[in-house]
Amino acid sequence: MKVENLPTAIQAHLAGFESDGENLRTASCADVFLYTHPRRQNLFLKVRGTRTAPQESDLLAEKTAMSWLQGKLNVPRVVCFHEEGDIQYLLMTQIAGVSGIHQDAKRDIPHLVRLFAQGLREIHAIGVDSCPLDWRMERYFVWATDLIDAGVLDGQIPNGETRNVLRDELDSIRAALPPEDLVFTHGDYCLPNVMIHNGRLSGYIDLGYAGVGDRYLDFVAAYYTIRRNLRHEWIPLFFQEYGQELDHAKLRVYQRIHDFAD
Numbered sequence: 033m034k035v036e037n038l039p040t041a042i043q044a045h046l047a048g049f050e051s052d053g054e055n056l057r058t059a060s061c062a063d064v065f066l067y068t069h070p071r072r073q074n075l076f077l078k079v080r081g082t083r084t085a086p087q088e089s090d091l092l093a094e095k096t097a098m099s100w101l102q103g104k105l106n107v108p109r110v111v112c113f114h115e116e117g118d119i120q121y122l123l124m125t126q127i128a129g130v131s132g133i134h135q136d137a138k139r140d141i142p143h144l145v146r147l148f149a150q151g152l153r154e155i156h157a158i159g160v161d162s163c164p165l166d167w168r169m170e171r172y173f174v175w176a177t178d179l180i181d182a183g184v185l186d187g188q189i190p191n192g193e194t195r196n197v198l199r200d201e202l203d204s205i206r207a208a209l210p211p212e213d214l215v216f217t218h219g220d221y222c223l224p225n226v227m228i229h230n231g232r233l234s235g236y237i238d239l240g241y242a243g244v245g246d247r248y249l250d251f252v253a254a255y256y257t258i259r260r261n262l263r264h265e266w267i268p269l270f271f272q273e274y275g276q277e278l279d280h281a282k283l284r285v286y287q288r289i290h291d292f293a294d
Contacts, residue, residue, distance in 0.1 A: 033065050033077070041114040042077065042121050049075065058224065060238075061085040066126070074126040075111060082118045086184050087293045089219075089240030091120040097165055097242040098124065104158050106235035127237060129229030133261050137228040144223075145258065145266045147233045149273035151226055152254060155236070156247055158216040165243030167217060169209055172245075172289065176202055179293055201292065208285050212246045219243065221250040222257035248279075248286040255283065 033053060035046045049067040056064040062080040069075075080091050095113040102109065108124035115121070130136050137144055179185050180198045189197060218225070219241025227234045255278075258266050271278045 033063070033079070035067075038077075039114055039116050039121060042112055042123055045112050045123055046075070048072070060240075061088055062091065076108070076124050076126055078120075078122040078124075080120045080122075082115075082120060086182070087179055091122040091240070093165065094238070094240040094242075095122055097239040100162075100164060101158075101239070101242075105155065107239060108235070108237060127227045127235035129227040129234040132223030132226045132228060134228070137223075138262070140231075141262055141266060142269065143231070144228070145262065145269045146273045147228065148223065148226060148254070148258075149270045151233045151236070152218070152221055152250055153274055155218050155221070155250070156215040160214065160216050160244045163216060163244050167219065167241065167243040167245035167249065168214065169206075169212060169246070169289075173202065173206060176293055185293060201288075205285065205288050205292065208288075210282050210285065213248075214244055215247045217242060217245040217247065217249045218253075219245070219249065221253045223261050224257075246286070247276075248282055249289075251278070251283060252286045252290045 033051060035043055035049060035051070038046070046067055049069045049072075051065050051067045053065070056066060056076075058064075061084045062078045065077045065079075067075045067077060078091055078094075082090060092113065092115075095110050098107050098110050101107045106127065108127055111123040111125065113120075113122050132138075132144060132148060177199075180195050180202070183195075185198055186195070189195065218236060218239065220238055225238045226236055254270060255267060258264075258270055267278075
């Protein structure tokens with residue numbers, strides 16, 4: 033996206049920067065562009081329509097998370113957040129390194145898995161007393177119910193059924209939910225969202241779902257990403273390094289929570 037086509041508020045921070053125009057978007061609905069400068073730190077710009085995929089977090093939530101985490105965790109610094117009509121723009125600094133799924137990061141898989149586990153311990157150790165972001169289950173159930181009522185999840189309804197099938201599934205999850213073990217959670221703790229630089233974990237990105245919640249919200253994502261990107265055999269090492277035995281029954285409940293609005 034050319035600088036001259038962006039809102040004035042964003043252009044003001046991009047003087048002298050250039051982009052090749054490649055959209056680096058992955059699984060989310062936000063467009064992502066890299067801007068480089070010969071003498072300054074590279075910047076990333078995320079652009080998201082607020083009416084697109086309402087089940088996904090918006091960029092204001094990510095901006096709030098990154099701002100609150102400054103000085104607590106190595107995350108991008110917010111340069112500018114701007115809304116214009118139903119479009120959000122989030123300009124932030126680039127974290128040094130490559131993502132955890134890059135071939136350079138995967139050259140030593142045991143080391144990568146240990147880094148990945150140590151990173152989650154670091155995240156979960158952050159104090160939550162002043163955290164403005166809430167992903168406790170009561171908040172989740174309100175959010176999920178609103179999605180059902182708005183028709184956002186209608187595509188998940190089997191033929192011949194009504195939205196009540198979604199409400200029944202939500203009630204079933206609530207009934208199976210064990211007591212919460214609240215920590216600060218990343219919200220999407222997968223290998224593409226950790227950065228590796230010179231053999232060390234250099235930072236964390238994509239924090240739109242971060243906030244206070246049960247640590248199993250992150251365990252579900254970590255379990256899945258290791259199985260998908262590294263192979264199932266590395267999962268025990270992850271939880272051994274994290275320092276907690278995995279409760280498979282609880283993991284299954286949180287997998288249902290993860291899948292419900294996915």
